[in-house]
Amino acid sequence: MAYWLMKSEPDVYGIEHLRQENTTLWDGIRNYQARNFMRSMAIGDHAFFYHSNAKPPGIVGLMEVVETGLVDPTQFDPASKYHDPASTREKPRWDCVRLRFLRQFPRLLPLETLRETFSAEELGVVRRGNRLSILPVPDATAQRLLTLLEA
DNA sequence: GCCAACGTTGGC
């Protein structure tokens, strides 16, 4: 089972929303590297929920991948900010996964603490200027994270 | 294929 880190702005879609909905389609990803990471996800993988553009930014929860290889419907919707006129139903460019709420941690683990604890190799999100909204988390890092988040 | 200009993410 692999671990991932997935960013979302809490004002747009935060852990509270997921807790209420139980599952969500992680749509709107328009970066090929992030898309390719989603494509390599497997059902049962776990993902850390990261609040970006938050005060402070940090990890707040844990999710489970419950469906993979889903077409992102927003690419066909002219009213959506994620509309992609170059994408066709025959050859969709963007896809997504479905995630299920597993838990919300007792406290947010701030980026500042992550920077003090992990190198950029151990946890890519601590790299300055990192813009990737989906990142793989090495297993050893994930285990240390879970310990920190329980405390 | 190169590269300058421009756009986006996201921390601070």
Place this chain on the structure above:
DNA sequence: GCCAACGTTGGC
């Protein structure tokens, strides 16, 4: 508001 770190676009 600023800026770092990219990704994308388009002229050539």
